[in-house]
């Protein structure tokens with residue numbers, strides 16, 4: 001086994017230079033814990049590959065279409081991490097996950113409503129509408145003990161005319177990793193109605209100890225109706241490099257996607273390809289350190305909340321570094337606004353993930369242990 005590579009925390013100054021959205025757009029006295037980026041230095045292997053590519057002037061167009069080194073690197077990663085059998089020819093680059101979802105809806109889905117799990121990743125609340133389709137919600141009750149897909153609700157939406165399920169798993173912001181049994185039940189409902197699935201699996205590399213990821217495509221009977229959208233960008237902090245991947249097992253779906261007009265697809269970046277190949281092929285030692293760090297931080301956060309904000313409810317975090325917090329007990333309709341104004345912490349407002357839902361926030365814990373402690377201390381002084 002190759003030696004582990006440690007996670008290196010960025011200083012505030014380094015983070016302001018590196019993470020221009022997360023850190024660069026907030027005043028200096030604010031700790032940003034909102035958008036899904038991590039306050040860590042890049043994996044040196046990814047960093048080196050990018051430096052080499054820039055030195056070589058890899059700044060032209062990427063290869064359009066099938067990119068064997070990327071496809072093979074992803075197939076290897078999926079086999080090692082999820083036990084998946086992915087044929088390299090199934091894997092095609094797209095610019096990012098959300099536009100990959102859009103291209104698949106545009107190209108493969110019937111012009112009918114799209115079912116979406118809510119609370120859900122905010123930019124994807126609008127993706128159905130951008131393709132001319134209506135979004136219909138499979139909502140999780142904020143008081144439910146465990147965040148689960150309501151199969152009756154899904155059934156009735158599909159019976160009522162929805163033809164696609166946009167399934168995010170592992171789920172942001174629920175923090176859930178769906179079990180194989182849960183996924184099989186979802187598949188059974190989808191198949192009963194002859195619907196399609198677009199499965200956003202961007203968070204799969206970030207499954208934490210205690211859970212394991214099953215790709216929707218690894219279930220029997222899914223290849224004729226499902227596409228997965230994946231990326232190394234969330235786990236390796238390379239979202240700005242613009243390269244995600246579609247995993248398309250059906251040959252006829254691949255042919256339809258390949259025939260989509262160029263104008264429908266925003267092309268990816270060759271540097272994004274370089275980063276993704278390095279991450280998938282050589283990033284395991286760094287990823288193992290990252291998962292260990294995130295596991296420690298989730299434990300630390302649980303302790304900090306118990307001590308300083310005992311009435312806040314943290315949904316169990318099975319994957320990702322994005323924590324869904326129910327802070328209704330503190331009586332603020334928009335706790336993120338209060339956190340920013342009084343506590344100088346920027347969080348994701350819950351209503352951006354579930355329109356109309358008050359009292360919730362999404363907290364990004366991928367920072368240093370010291371900053372996480374300071375974030376909770378500030379939230380307690382702002383909310384209580």
Ligand SMILES: Cc1ncc(COP(=O)(O)O)c(C=O)c1O
Pocket residue numbers: 036095096097098099121168172200202231233234239244
């Ligand atoms: C579920 C989910 N999908 C997609 C994305 C964004 O991916 P991209 O920038 O590749 O569109 C995120 C970002 O946090 C996410 O949580």
